Amino acid sequence: MKIMITGIGGVGGYIASVLCANYDDVTLIARRKRKESLQTKGLVVHSDFFGDHTAHPAVTDDPASAGIQxxxxxxxxxxxxxxxxxxxxxxxxxxxxxxxxxxxxxxHDTAAALMKRGKIVDSAIYITSSYKEDYSIRQEGRFARIYIGSDDADATKKVYGILNHPGLTCCIAENITVEIWRKFILNCAYNVLTAYYRTSIGGALSQLHGREEFRALLQEAYDVGKAAGVPLPDDIVDDQYDRILGSDDMDATSSLERDIAAGHQSELDTFSGALIRLARQYGVPVPMSEKCYRALV
Ligand SMILES: NC(=O)C1=CN([C@@H]2O[C@H](COP(=O)(O)OP(=O)(O)OC[C@H]3O[C@@H](n4cnc5c(N)ncnc54)[C@H](OP(=O)(O)O)[C@@H]3O)[C@@H](O)[C@H]2O)C=CC1
Ligand SMILES: CC(C)(CO)C(=O)C(=O)O
Structure with a gap:
């Protein structure tokens, strides 16, 4: 089994570590100092969920040299x-x-437009993981769950078999579009509000109007998804709201908050930007998302 991972940051480094523990032919694609560090020190992961691991897979910045995967x-x-x-x-x-x-x-559409060959299995991952200055990976919290799915049942099953090992909870989604949107709705509230207040989810929710704002962001993203025809279950907003408010991990932040706090390029356009564009297309009001977007852009 030839497995390649490109993007050896918080998520890719963690997934790569789980795969390296189970497969021999794993190739990491990385560039510049990250490549050198991975080649010399190996892939170092410190994880609450998976433990501490160091692996020494192949690392290259020349993917073609690794051949068909x-x-x-x-x-x-x-x-x-x-x-x-x-x-x-x-x-x-x-x-x-x-x-x-x-x-x-x-x-999915971006990838499909580029690929002339091969198949795509979509995913939605729940994890809190980031890379450190020394390119090691730090995963926090006692979960790392990935939902996968596609129109191709055999391809989905194959990916499930590859990912379903200690360190990753892998689930085949009944409808992966719904899972992607369930995650997107959460990101439009959780990531955006933590970035807006530059704090953890606990810090954001304890602002004067934090809870109402969190709920409003969830609701706006849900309304846009519904208007766009995604078959979202009715209870998504209540469910996400209750789950996050009842979480015992109030110190957690989001990838958007961490990127903005560190002055890195961010995925604001992936969340509020994409949401606002779709909202305009379907005539759905999203005032709270617009307010946060304006403050963060
Ligand atoms: N981190 C988290 O906890 C979570 C993240 N996500 C999502 O997962 C996705 C990945 O996020 P995350 O892991 O945090 O991102 P990171 O910024 O931690 O890592 C991205 C990695 O991609 C590499 N990269 C960028 N461009 C290229 C390229 N052209 N070729 C090879 N490598 C490249 C970067 O390396 P370089 O230094 O060379 O640019 C970096 O190692 C995002 O969509 C994010 O929203 C989802 C759930 C949780
Ligand atoms: C939902 C959350 C906060 C953790 O999985 C996330 O997706 C992110 O940090 O981007």
């Missing part, structure tokens, strides 16, 4: 997807499965 995980930010996927196109044969592991609801 069975499965390729693409774990970059949305703004890097085209470049990262274009670089691995020489490794995609007719039977190669590409698994984009990104937030947002637009990555």
């Amino acid at each position: 069975d499965v390729i995980f693409v774990c970059v930010k949305n703004y890097s997807l085209e470049a990262a996927l274009t670089a691995v196109l020489p490794c995609i044969g007719d039977d190669t499965i590409v698994v984009p592991v990104l937030n947002g609801f637009t990555y």
